Amino acid sequence: MLSLKLQLSELQKIKEKDIGQLRQKIEDQSKNSIELNGQLEKLGQKQQELQQLLQEKIQQMEQLRNQKQLLDQQNENNQFEINNLNKQVQSLKDQLSKPKNTKQITDTILQLEKTDKDIQKNLSCTFCNKFIKQPVTIIPCGHSYCFECKKGYNKECFKCGPKLKIEAMYRNELLDDIIAMVKLIEQSINCMKQVTQK
Numbered sequence: 001m002l003s004l005k006l007q008l009s010e011l012q013k014i015k016e017k018d019i020g021q022l023r024q025k026i027e028d029q030s031k032n033s034i035e036l037n038g039q040l041e042k043l044g045q046k047q048q049e050l051q052q053l054l055q056e057k058i059q060q061m062e063q064l065r066n067q068k069q070l071l072d073q074q075n076e077n078n079q080f081e082i083n084n085l086n087k088q089v090q091s092l093k094d095q096l097s098k099p100k101n102t103k104q105i106t107d108t109i110l111q112l113e114k115t116d117k118d119i120q121k122n123l124s125c126t127f128c129n130k131f132i133k134q135p136v137t138i139i140p141c142g143h144s145y146c147f148e149c150k151k152g153y154n155k156e157c158f159k160c161g162p163k164l165k166i167e168a169m170y171r172n173e174l175l176d177d178i179i180a181m182v183k184l185i186e187q188s189i190n191c192m193k194q195v196t197q198k
């Protein structure tokens with residue numbers, strides 16, 4: 001009887017120990033889950049921040065896209081002017097092939113040279129004052145410089161100064177084509193001048 005009692009109390013002790021361990025485990029787990037919840041919350045906040053950042057970047061891109069469109073419009077206008085010049089050159093060539101009025105021809109050439117100078121102004125690097133080589137165009141002001149004339153556009157626009165915040169710049173390949181065309185037209189004008197001066 002006594003030994004049975006002893007055994008029982010022994011068992012009781014073991015159970016109590018087990019229960020204590022279980023309690024500890026449950027406590028640890030709830031601590032863990034609190035920590036996990038905290039981490040999840042932090043992650044959620046970070047995700048929100050990232051989403052906001054992404055939204056801002058998308059807006060910036062949208063603005064840049066709009067500005068690029070405006071500059072493309074400028075380029076198109078330039079091209080329109082050049083097309084006009086081309087037409088004038090063509091009509092002058094026609095006149096030259098059947099010369100009647102030399103006065104009229106020299107006047108037209110003068111007119112052509114004037115238009116050409118105006119266009120040249122638009123296509124010159126404001127830093128080195130020559131035809132732009134490998135044009136780089138600044139957003140938002142739209143001024144263009146040679147790739148090599150880095151002082152013209154590096155930290156601030158040479159023409160606009162520090163008050164203008166440079167948002168972006170891009171290699172303006174369309175200007176390359178336009179400049180090549182203008183150079184050809186200039187050659188034509190010079191040829192015609194020589195012909196009429198003979």
Ligand SMILES: [Zn+2]
Nearest residue numbers: 125128146149
């Ligand atoms: Zn230059």
Ligand SMILES: [Zn+2]
Nearest residue numbers: 141143157160
């Ligand atoms: Zn500028």
